[in-house]
Amino acid sequence: MTTPFDPAHQQASTVCLPPGNWPTVLDCLCDHFKGIAREQWLDRFARGRVLDAQGQAIQADLAYRRGMRLHYFREVPNEKPIPVEETILHVDDHLVVADKPHFLPVTPTGEYVEQTLLRRLIRRLDNPHLVPLHRIDRHTAGLVLFSANPQTRGAYQRLFPERRIDKRYQAIAAALPALEFPLVHRSRLVHGEPFFRMHEVEGAPNSETLAQVLEKNGELWRYGLSPVTGKTHQLRVHMAALGAGICNDPFYPRLLEVEDDYQQPLKLLAQSLRFEDPLSGEERYFESRLALDW
Structure with a gap:
């Protein structure tokens, strides 16, 4: 008897x-994913890397049917290693907390599949059920919380949309002596051009950040940032809008065409997470061991 692939175990895309x-x-598939060559799809089919909704490998000549649900495995030939290493801070039956270094993506995207925090943790912990409960972008370092157990995942996922988790960040950026801190910045964020870059527009605010000054060092200040909402690049856009783009930011306030410089990381750190555990009711607090230098 042939055991079907388990898409969850293999971390397939759907x-x-x-x-x-x-x-x-x-x-x-060839028409829908124009960036993937037909030969590459044929190779995936031949190796059983395209599955139906039940996790069974299918043939390339299977008749098309609208709405058919498929699982496939993203692969990047000659994926470039990212020379940074994550740290696991906490593991229990339900949660994993990791310190993500700068430049490492949380989940597979674009040119990164194996060189992601998720794939690394799955291999290290031998737990294919790991799922990130939130995201921080590739350039940001710090804490990422993962669900380790599908049975309790929903309880932890609800912490974020229900705003029952306190997230604190630190950033180093230019001094803003003309502004009075602490302050709250609210704005409406939408995707711009290119698609990954966010920008502020007129309209009802959909993002909110509390900013305060933690330390002053000449022309640079260390800021404490508490996002009330969790929009893509929110803290980076809000700091740029205040007039102090975060140091070494390649996207804001202007887009720079630069290669990753591991000696010049974005000065943004997801520094702490605090919440009441939805299962036990106890307070949970995690703090990054990383630090932003001047």
Whole structure:
């Protein structure tokens, strides 16, 4: 008897086939994912890396059907190593807390699959059920909380949309002596061009950050940032909007075409997490061991 692939175990991506007139699943995938060559899809099919909703490998000539749910495995040939190392701060039956270094993505995206915090932790802990409960972007360092148990995942996931978790960040940026701190910055953030870059527009605010000054060092200050909401790049955009883009930020206030410089990381750190455990009711507090230098 052949044991089917378990998409959750293998960390597969999932797609529901869109409406169209393709004769086969292969034709649909090639047209839908234009950046992936037909030869690469054929190779994935041949190696059993495209599965149906039940986790069974399918053939490339399977007839297309609208809404068909498929699992596939993202692969990046010759993936470039990222020369940084994560630290595991806490492990129990339900949660894993890791200190993510700068430049390491949390989950597979773009040119990164194996060189991500998620894949590294799955290998280190031999737990294919790990799922990040929130995200910090690749350039940001610090704490990331993972669910280790699908049975209790929902209870921890609800902490974030219900705003029952206190997240504190630190950033180093230019001094802002003309502003009075602490202050609250609210704005409406939307995706811009290129798609990954956020910007502020007129309209009802959908993002909010509390900023305070923790330390002064000449022309640079260390800021404490507490995001009330969790929009993409929120802290980076808000600091730039205040007139002090975070040091070494390649995206804000202006987009720079630069390669990763491991000696010049973004000066932004997810420094602490505090919440009441939804299972035990006890207060949980985690603090990063990383630090931002001047």
